[in-house]
Amino acid sequence: MRNLFLFLKKYYFILLFIIIESSSLYLYFSNHRYQHSKILSFTQEYTGAIYDYYSNINEYLNLKKENKFLKKENAKLYSMISYEKENNKNHLHDFIPARIINNSVYKKDNFIVINRGRTDGVKEGMGIMTHNGIVGIISSISENYSKAISILNSKSSVSIKHVKSNQNGSLKWTSHNYMEGEINDIPNHANISLGDTIQSNGFSSIFPENIDIGTIISYNKGNENGLYNIKVKFLCDMNNITNVYIINSLHKKELEEL
Amino acid sequence: MKNLTKYLWLAPLFVLIQILLLNNVQFINYINPLVYVLLIITLPQDTEKWFIILYAFLIGILLDIFEGNIGLNSSSLVFIAFISTYIHKIVIPKNSIDIKEKLTLETLGLKTFSVYAITIIFIHHLFLFSLENFSNSGIFFLLLKVFLSTITTFIIILIFQLFAYKVTEK
Numbered sequence: 107m108r109n110l111f112l113f114l115k116k117y118y119f120i121l122l123f124i125i126i127e128s129s130s131l132y133l134y135f136s137n138h139r140y141q142h143s144k145i146l147s148f149t150q151e152y153t154g155a156i157y158d159y160y161s162n163i164n165e166y167l168n169l170k171k172e173n174k175f176l177k178k179e180n181a182k183l184y185s186m187i188s189y190e191k192e193n194n195k196n197h198l199h200d201f202i203p204a205r206i207i208n209n210s211v212y213k214k215d216n217f218i219v220i221n222r223g224r225t226d227g228v229k230e231g232m233g234i235m236t237h238n239g240i241v242g243i244i245s246s247i248s249e250n251y252s253k254a255i256s257i258l259n260s261k262s263s264v265s266i267k268h269v270k271s272n273q274n275g276s277l278k279w280t281s282h283n284y285m286e287g288e289i290n291d292i293p294n295h296a297n298i299s300l301g302d303t304i305q306s307n308g309f310s311s312i313f314p315e316n317i318d319i320g321t322i323i324s325y326n327k328g329n330e331n332g333l334y335n336i337k338v339k340f341l342c343d344m345n346n347i348t349n350v351y352i353i354n355s356l357h358k359k360e361l362e363e364l
Numbered sequence: 365m366k367n368l369t370k371y372l373w374l375a376p377l378f379v380l381i382q383i384l385l386l387n388n389v390q391f392i393n394y395i396n397p398l399v400y401v402l403l404i405i406t407l408p409q410d411t412e413k414w415f416i417i418l419y420a421f422l423i424g425i426l427l428d429i430f431e432g433n434i435g436l437n438s439s440s441l442v443f444i445a446f447i448s449t450y451i452h453k454i455v456i457p458k459n460s461i462d463i464k465e466k467l468t469l470e471t472l473g474l475k476t477f478s479v480y481a482i483t484i485i486f487i488h489h490l491f492l493f494s495l496e497n498f499s500n501s502g503i504f505f506l507l508l509k510v511f512l513s514t515i516t517t518f519i520i521i522l523i524f525q526l527f528a529y530k531v532t533e534k
Contacts (some may be wrong), residue, residue, distance in 0.1 A: 119449075160384050217432040
């Protein structure tokens with residue numbers, strides 16, 4: 107027993123280090139498991155409030171630009187409403203306006219924090235978009251804030267279509283460049299050229315159909331598997347967005363039950 | 365012990381500087397200064413070893429909570445907290461300074477401080493960025509990022525130190 111105490115006294119520093127280091131590494135590699143989301147949803151309310159306060163100050167610097175941008179968007183939305191009325195379309199999605207209060211684009215797994223939470227009717231798994239592209243998917247929520255997996259995350263994957271050939275695929279983000287995404291599952295025989303538009307295809311019921319996401323900037327035929335390797339330039343600059351919309355897909359539950 | 369309580373309230377301050385300012389002024393993809401390492405660097409040599417480890421863990425977990433990546437910052441900070449006690453022995457000449465003294469630019473002199481600080485910053489950045497880009501290939505990108513960020517962090521730390529030096533002088 108005495109020896110044990112002597113041993114602990116001599117090596118407590120290394121033991122303490124090993125215990126704390128391995129538990130942090132375990133938490134890091136068990137990303138997105140239960141403990142992770144528990145810890146974050148507990149602290150999110152406080153971190154969210156700090157980010158919110160800071161972005162309130164920061165926002166004044168961009169008011170003019172933001173105003174111009176919103177006017178442009180309004181005009182576009184008016185035209186969309188009139189189009190829907192003419193065609194008597196079914197109402198498929200509700201939009202909740204929100205503001206981004208924290209965002210990153212330079213990491214391997216980027217996240218977004220927005221100022222809407224459970225009290226505003228946000229639920230996990232809802233999509234976030236701007237007028238010119240897809241931004242992310244909500245991953246955890248607290249009372250007044252929610253966190254979303256950005257499209258610039260190694261785990262994100264968005265189902266898309268190539269408009270000209272109507273081929274479906276999925277858009278991933280693998281590079282370090284926040285303006286570029288990658289598509290690796292469109293077959294070789296499809297007719298693809300530079301500058302073609304990529305749109306969302308609405309299969310996942312998270313995002314509405316036909317939102318422009320980006321344009322093709324380079325492609326080459328993969329040799330073994332018969333699939334294209336396509337690089338896409340996003341239309342929206344993820345480093346420079348403030349106002350977004352959370353998409354509440356009204357038919358999502360029905361679609362999932364099929 | 366009085367010194368250590370000062371360190372405790374400096375921790376949230378540096379965390380706020382990091383998340384609100386430095387994380388937003390990344391100039392290009394390659395440069396990401398992480399100035400909070402300064403807190404571990406300047407701890408006096410006679411600090412209780414358990415305090416260094418737990419203190420590093422505290423700063424790390426605060427950053428992790430804000431950045432949404434539990435474990436990333438805390439593991440890299442705990443790692444350099446552990447390593448730093450050995451680096452003291454190698455880099456800092458014996459009897460050159462009092463072990464109760466803080467390890468700053470003022471007490472160590474530019475040459476020793478640069479060697480000591482750059483070693484720790486480099487190990488920290490290498491550990492953190494490799495962990496972050498674990499499965500991503502591109503060793504060239506990783507090394508470039510580590511080198512450029514190390515230099516930037518070091519320069520910012522020097523500026524911090526010069527500023528603190530002037531304040532104490534007055």
